[in-house]
Amino acid sequence: MTKERIQALLESAFPDAAELRVIDRGGDDHFEVRVTAPAFNGLSPVAAHKLIYAALDEPWADGSIHELRINTKGTTT
Amino acid sequence: MTYSERIQEIIDGADVALFMKGTPEAIMCGNSERALGALRRARAPITAVDVLVDMEIREDLSAISGWPTIPQVFIKGELVGGADIVEDLERSGELEKTLLERLGDDYWSTRAESVVTVAEEGARR
Numbered sequence: 001m002t003k004e005r006i007q008a009l010l011e012s013a014f015p016d017a018a019e020l021r022v023i024d025r026g027g028d029d030h031f032e033v034r035v036t037a038p039a040f041n042g043l044s045p046v047a048a049h050k051l052i053y054a055a056l057d058e059p060w061a062d063g064s065i066h067e068l069r070i071n072t073k074g075t076t077t
Numbered sequence: 078m079t080y081s082e083r084i085q086e087i088i089d090g091a092d093v094a095l096f097m098k099g100t101p102e103a104i105m106c107g108n109s110e111r112a113l114g115a116l117r118r119a120r121a122p123i124t125a126v127d128v129l130v131d132m133e134i135r136e137d138l139s140a141i142s143g144w145p146t147i148p149q150v151f152i153k154g155e156l157v158g159g160a161d162i163v164e165d166l167e168r169s170g171e172l173e174k175t176l177l178e179r180l181g182d183d184y185w186s187t188r189a190e191s192v193v194t195v196a197e198e199g200a201r202r
Contacts, residue, residue, distance in 0.1 A: 045162040046144075053145050060145060067108070068146070070161050 002028055002064045006056060013055035014039055018075055029066035041074035048072040080137045083195045084126075088141070091124035092180050092187075094151040096138055100127050100192050111160040112148040115167040120185035121152075121176055125192045134195045153179040 007022045010033060014020060019036035033052060040048040049070050059065045078086075087094055093116060099105030101113055101123070116123050128135045128147055139145050142156050150157045152175060157163060166172040176184050 045165065046156050046158050049158065049162065050143060 002059060003031065005059060005064070006031060006033065009055050009058070010035060010052075013051070019073075025067070025069070027066070029064060031065060031067070032069040032071070034071040036073040036075060038075045040072045041076045043074070045072070048074075080131070080134055080195055081141060084134070084138050084141055087124065087126060087193060087195070088151050089154050091151070091193075092153060092184070093121045093176070094124050094126065096126045096128050096147060096149045096151075098127070098129050098147055101125050101190060102192075105129060106147070108146075108160040109148045112150055112163045115160075115163045115172065116150065117190075119167060119172045119176060121172075122180070122184065122187050123190045125190065126195060127192070128195075130194060130196050152176065 003022050003024050007020070010020055010022070011017070014035055014037040017035055017037040019034060021034040023032040023034070025032055035052065039051060049072060052070050052072060053060070056065060056068070095112060095116060097104070097106070097109035097113065099109060104110045104113065113123070113125070128138060135147060138149065142149055144156060144159065146159050148159055150159070150163050157166070157175070163172065166175065
């Protein structure tokens with residue numbers, strides 16, 4: 001199932017995440033991810049989301065993800 | 078002029094460029110609608126571009142921006158983000174602040190919404 005795959009990919013990309021949630025928004029190809037991790041500290045939203053896209057490159061490329069809402073936070077501020 | 082050159086020209090030339098699915102008159106995607114709505118509420122002078130005209134436009138745009146999804150919003154040549162980020166920025170007040178900083182205090186006075194196309198004037202891949 002794609003949700004578990006996304007979860008696993010994000011966990012390996014952000015092993016020190018304080019929060020990491022994958023929410024199925026329907027159809028097993030619409031998802032929302034919420035990640036709070038030190039990797040996002042000091043990054044612009046664009047740069048932070050690009051890290052998420054990079055981590056999920058595979059499921060994007062093979063069409064497993066059709067739509068993704070992204071919410072990223074750093075661990076400072 | 079290739080698609081890539083035309084896309085770059087639009088990004089560089091528009092105060093606010095919105096690459097979307099469909100046009101503001103005929104929106105073809107909920108996320109494009111979300112980005113358009115946030116920009117309109119912030120009274121941004123939007124230059125809209127329909128990426129559905131040709132699949133190659135979308136591929137060339139993502140190659141330029143490093144951003145895989147549509148919509149994409151650029152302010153003064155810089156990628157600001159997609160629908161999630163633009164809505165977040167609207168909520169926090171950052172969107173208006175960014176527009177003020179980059180476009181000037183009276184940016185909304187030129188609030189003209191326009192639609193331009195990538196595939197015009199013999200533009201090709």
